[in-house]
Amino acid sequence: MTDQERANREVHDTDIFAGDLPDFLNRWVSAQRWFPNGRVPPALSLVGQWTLASPDPDVQLRTLLVRDESSRGTAVYQVPISERVAPAPHLEPALIGVAGEAAGAARFVYDGTHDTVWVTALLRFIVERGLVPEQFQASSATIARGQPIHAAHPSSSLASRVISCPVRSSRVLTGEQSNTSIICDLGGGDRSVPPVICKVFRAIHHGQNPDVVVQSVLAQAGSIYIPEPLGAVAGEWNDPGQPDGRASGHLVFVQEFIPDVADAWRTALLAAAAGEDFSEPARRLGHATAGVHADLAAAMPTLEATPRVMVTMVTAMLDRFRQAAIEVPSLLAVRPEVERIFARALTVPWQRLQRIHGDFHLGQVLDVPGRGWILLDFEGEPLRAVSERDQPDAPLRDVAGMLRSFDYVSGTVTHSHPHLDPERVAAWALACRRAFLQGYALGSKPRGSRQSMSDGERESGDHAGDNAGDNALLTALELDKAIYETVYETRNRPDWLPLPLAAVRRITSTYARSRNDHD
Numbered sequence: 001m002t003d004q005e006r007a008n009r010e011v012h013d014t015d016i017f018a019g020d021l022p023d024f025l026n027r028w029v030s031a032q033r034w035f036p037n038g039r040v041p042p043a044l045s046l047v048g049q050w051t052l053a054s055p056d057p058d059v060q061l062r063t064l065l066v067r068d069e070s071s072r073g074t075a076v077y078q079v080p081i082s083e084r085v086a087p088a089p090h091l092e093p094a095l096i097g098v099a100g101e102a103a104g105a106a107r108f109v110y111d112g113t114h115d116t117v118w119v120t121a122l123l124r125f126i127v128e129r130g131l132v133p134e135q136f137q138a139s140s141a142t143i144a145r146g147q148p149i150h151a152a153h154p155s156s157s158l159a160s161r162v163i164s165c166p167v168r169s170s171r172v173l174t175g176e177q178s179n180t181s182i183i184c185d186l187g188g189g190d191r192s193v194p195p196v197i198c199k200v201f202r203a204i205h206h207g208q209n210p211d212v213v214v215q216s217v218l219a220q221a222g223s224i225y226i227p228e229p230l231g232a233v234a235g236e237w238n239d240p241g242q243p244d245g246r247a248s249g250h251l252v253f254v255q256e257f258i259p260d261v262a263d264a265w266r267t268a269l270l271a272a273a274a275g276e277d278f279s280e281p282a283r284r285l286g287h288a289t290a291g292v293h294a295d296l297a298a299a300m301p302t303l304e305a306t307p308r309v310m311v312t313m314v315t316a317m318l319d320r321f322r323q324a325a326i327e328v329p330s331l332l333a334v335r336p337e338v339e340r341i342f343a344r345a346l347t348v349p350w351q352r353l354q355r356i357h358g359d360f361h362l363g364q365v366l367d368v369p370g371r372g373w374i375l376l377d378f379e380g381e382p383l384r385a386v387s388e389r390d391q392p393d394a395p396l397r398d399v400a401g402m403l404r405s406f407d408y409v410s411g412t413v414t415h416s417h418p419h420l421d422p423e424r425v426a427a428w429a430l431a432c433r434r435a436f437l438q439g440y441a442l443g444s445k446p447r448g449s450r451q452s453m454s455d456g457e458r459e460s461g462d463h464a465g466d467n468a469g470d471n472a473l474l475t476a477l478e479l480d481k482a483i484y485e486t487v488y489e490t491r492n493r494p495d496w497l498p499l500p501l502a503a504v505r506r507i508t509s510t511y512a513r514s515r516n517d518h519d
C-alpha cells in the first residue's frame, strides 16, 4: 500500500466530516477574509475532499471542498485541514475547532495552510505527481493531481531540485483577500533552491487558472521575466451547475518566491516623492513587457483583429462603461466623449490579439537586482469574469494598465505630500510614461531587429514611444482601464475614487480639445 493510499484509508476510517459539517467550521469560514458573505453565517456542505500523505501517523491531512448552501452563489471553497490527535501549541492561532471530545477521541482541527506538515506533504504531492483517485464515498468524488511544471530544461527545473529538499519553515502571507499564499524555505540553507510561494486558491472555479497556464507557457518558452514555476494541483469535483455535473480546475500553484524585493508600486511611490527619475527602470519595464508579449504570441493562440473582432471588443468596452455608470453616476457627464473615443479606436489598425497579463500595474512587478524585471500574477482583472480572462486580447491593454499605474503614483504622491509641486510630480509620471513606451516599442521590434536594452537606451529617441502614445486604441484602453478603476475603487477603496475619475475627465477633455483644434 502506498503512503497516499494509506492516507486515504485512514482519513476515511476516522472521518469527522462524514455527516453534517461541524458548526465550528461554519463559524471559522465566515470569519476568513477570503469568504465573501462575512456577516451571514454560512451553511456549508461538503462537495468533496482530497488527502495528502502525512509523514506523521498522528496527523491527518486533507483539503475540504465546501459550498455555502445559504447563499445564492455557486462558489466552492477550499479548506486545507491538519487534524491531530493531540493539541499542537505552535498551531494555536490556526485552530479551527475540536471534534469528537464527547466520544473520548478528540481531534484537533487546524488550518492546514499554517501547518508545515501540510505544506511539506503538498510539495511532495506535486513533485511526485501524486494522485488522489475517487474514493471513500460517492459525495466526495474528488480527484486531485500533482503536476510539476518543467521549464525549458527539465533536469534543472525547480521541481527536480526540490524533490529531495526538506521544508525548513513555512509562513502564511497576511493581507491577501482571495487566496492564501504560503512562503516556504527549503533545503539545508542550499542557495540553489530558492524559497517557494504556494498559492492555495480559496474560491475554486471550473476552468484552468490563467496564472498557472500563462506562467507554465512562459517557463517552457524559457522566459527570464517570471519567477520559476514549480508546479500545480489540478482537481475535479462534483458541480451540479455544469452540464455533465463535473467541474475541473486548478487548486494550488507553487512557484519560486523572490524575497526581499519591494514591488514597484512601493519603489515608484518613494522615487516620485523624492523627485528621483524613474525613467531608466520604466524603459526596462517596457522592454520586458514586450518580451513577455512576444513569447506569449509565439506560444499561445492569437486572433486576427478583423473588423468584427474589433467591434466586439469596442462594444464590450461600451457595455462596461454603461455598467460602470450605474455604480459611478458621475461618469455620465462624459458619456459622449467616451463613446467617441471608443468609436475612434475602430478607425486604426490593431495588432493581432493574444494572451496578455491582463491586470498589469506596478504592484505586479518586481525589479530584482542582478536579474531585472519579474512579472507576477497573470490571473487577470478580478472584476472580470473568469471565462473572459483566457481569451486573446489586445497587448496594448497591458501597456495601458502600466501607464495608468504611473498616473496612480502621481495622484497618490500629490495627495499624500501636499507640499510637493503637483506639476513636478506630473512631470515625473510623464517621463515614466515616455520611457515605458520607448522600451516597449524597442522590445516589440521583430525578432532579429530587436535590440538589447543597452543598445536601445543609447539609441532610442522619443519617436519609439510616440507612435504608441498617439494610438487611438491605446487611448481607448487607458480610458477603459480608468473606468474599470472607478468601479474597483468604489467597491474597495472609496477614498481613492477621485484618482481614476480625474483620469477619465482628463482623457475625455484632452480628446475634446484636440477635436476642437481640428475643427
Ligand SMILES: Nc1ncnc2c1ncn2[C@@H]1O[C@H](COP(=O)(O)OP(=O)(O)O)[C@@H](O)[C@H]1O
Residues within 6 Å of the ligand: 173, 176, 177, 178, 179, 180, 181, 197, 199, 227, 255, 256, 257, 258, 259, 263, 363, 364, 376, 377
Ligand atoms: N513569486 C513571488 N515572488 C515574490 N513575491 C511574490 C511572488 N508572488 C507574489 N508575490 C507577492 O506576494 C503578495 C501576494 O501575492 P498573491 O498571492 O499573488 O496575492 P494577490 O493576488 O492578493 O496579489 C503580493 O504582494 C505579491 O507582490
Ligand SMILES: O=P(O)(O)O[C@H]1O[C@H](CO)[C@@H](O[C@H]2O[C@H](CO)[C@@H](O)[C@H](O)[C@H]2O)[C@H](O)[C@H]1O
Residues within 6 Å of the ligand: 265, 359, 361, 362, 363, 380, 381, 382, 383, 401, 404, 405, 406, 408, 409, 485, 488
Ligand atoms: O488585486 P490586484 O493586484 O489583482 O489588482 C486590483 O487591485 C489593484 C489595487 O491594488 C488595482 O490597481 C489600481 O491601484 C494600483 C495602486 O494600488 C494602481 O497601480 C493601478 O494602476 C490601479 O489600477 C487593480 O486595477 C485591480 O485590478
